[in-house]
Amino acid sequence: MDGRIAAEATAWADPEKINSVFADLRRHDPVSLVDVPGYEPFWLVTRHADVQAVERDAAGFTNHPRTVLQTAELDARLNRSGKLRTLVHMDGTEHRTHRGVTADWFRPRSLRAVQDEVAAQATRALDDLVALGGECDFAAEIALGFPLRVILSIMGLPAKDYGLMLRLTQELFGAQDPDLRREENAGNSYGQVFGDLFRYYAALTRDRRAEPTTDLSSVIANADISEVERLSYYVLIATAGHDTTSYSIAGGLLALLQHPDQLELLRRRPELIDGAVEEILRWTTPARHFMRTAQRDRELGGARIRAGESLMLSYVAANRDETVFPNPDRFDVTRTPNRQVAFGLGVHTCLGANLARMEMRLLFAELLRRLPHLELAGEPAWSQSLIVGGVKRLPIRYELERA
Numbered sequence: 001m002d003g004r005i006a007a008e009a010t011a012w013a014d015p016e017k018i019n020s021v022f023a024d025l026r027r028h029d030p031v032s033l034v035d036v037p038g039y040e041p042f043w044l045v046t047r048h049a050d051v052q053a054v055e056r057d058a059a060g061f062t063n064h065p066r067t068v069l070q071t072a073e074l075d076a077r078l079n080r081s082g083k084l085r086t087l088v089h090m091d092g093t094e095h096r097t098h099r100g101v102t103a104d105w106f107r108p109r110s111l112r113a114v115q116d117e118v119a120a121q122a123t124r125a126l127d128d129l130v131a132l133g134g135e136c137d138f139a140a141e142i143a144l145g146f147p148l149r150v151i152l153s154i155m156g157l158p159a160k161d162y163g164l165m166l167r168l169t170q171e172l173f174g175a176q177d178p179d180l181r182r183e184e185n186a187g188n189s190y191g192q193v194f195g196d197l198f199r200y201y202a203a204l205t206r207d208r209r210a211e212p213t214t215d216l217s218s219v220i221a222n223a224d225i226s227e228v229e230r231l232s233y234y235v236l237i238a239t240a241g242h243d244t245t246s247y248s249i250a251g252g253l254l255a256l257l258q259h260p261d262q263l264e265l266l267r268r269r270p271e272l273i274d275g276a277v278e279e280i281l282r283w284t285t286p287a288r289h290f291m292r293t294a295q296r297d298r299e300l301g302g303a304r305i306r307a308g309e310s311l312m313l314s315y316v317a318a319n320r321d322e323t324v325f326p327n328p329d330r331f332d333v334t335r336t337p338n339r340q341v342a343f344g345l346g347v348h349t350c351l352g353a354n355l356a357r358m359e360m361r362l363l364f365a366e367l368l369r370r371l372p373h374l375e376l377a378g379e380p381a382w383s384q385s386l387i388v389g390g391v392k393r394l395p396i397r398y399e400l401e402r403a
Helices: 003-007 009-013 015-028 048-055 072-081 092-099 108-132 138-143 145-155 159-173 186-210 216-221 227-258 260-268 270-284 353-369
Strands: 031-034 042-045 135-137 289-294 298-300 303-305 310-314 373-376 391-393 395-399
Touching (some): 003 015, 003 031, 042 048, 048 298, 048 310, 108 135, 108 138, 108 145, 108 353, 135 138, 138 145, 138 227, 145 159, 145 216, 145 227, 145 353, 159 186, 159 227, 186 216, 186 227, 216 227, 227 260, 227 270, 227 353, 227 373, 227 391, 260 353, 270 353
Parallel strands (some): 042 310
Antiparallel strands (some): 031 042, 289 310, 298 303, 373 395
């Protein structure tokens, strides 16, 4: 099988095909060189052990200068502009320093302070289902809004701006998807969306500096970092902070619908919810990859990697590795151990991992508690995106009890 499929946005709308290709690569060519017209060459890493080895060697494999897979033209344009510098773009001491700006906010002890707010938002999401009358697109009408409201509440943004943030996030991560991208001048969609986000957060920074509050936005606004880094920080938290979780929620519900024995097991044994969340994360893996650049020559998975060459760490492939996950194509909420890598590993582990787990745990617990009946009401659809993606359309029919 040819690893070039990893660079085809349309292929990601067919998860069975992607998983089949990755399974073949894990067996026969686990670290394969991919050369696609329009992209700089890269090594595609598909085995769990190799992804883990790269992630745990942060000095030998750096985030900079190539963070995600995008065209050579876009790589060059963004590198020249210097307008985006998030934690994803940083390494070493710089990364540790900038991660420390908000790290305390996402520790378990701090998150306990927002648990009531997350639970309230979960209840609101279920009330929205009741109001929708028994049939809806769960992905678009529930899964998207719930984590967005949580993260923007933590940031202290006004509710009137939630719709704007939702649209901009969808346009940012869905730039390759005809259903999600910005229509006008689609070829420069990234630049347009980043411009809108930066203007919004520049105004927010001025406000929080003039009148600081106790929210997360004030922490970022008054941190000792550059303006580019500040605006990039806002963008990272407000976009990645909800989009990945929304795809996990939609994909998790679909998995339960496609595996009714697991849905019934969770109904009978709600104490399994923590394990179910880990299995949903493995199954959906919404952050599909990140790139790394080798800083020295070394061997990886039988391939000879040269200093300066790029690697694409496929978390999707690693989370279906047969040597780590017995029967990986079975959705099993009792799977243990579950060494899923949906949040990455090592120093670059997702900053919001604990918040995402809390959101999923509380929403699914509420869903199962008030869910006497649920079924598919049409065909689901997956987004066409190389970076962050998953189920974008999930029509369901249901009965729900009022709170």
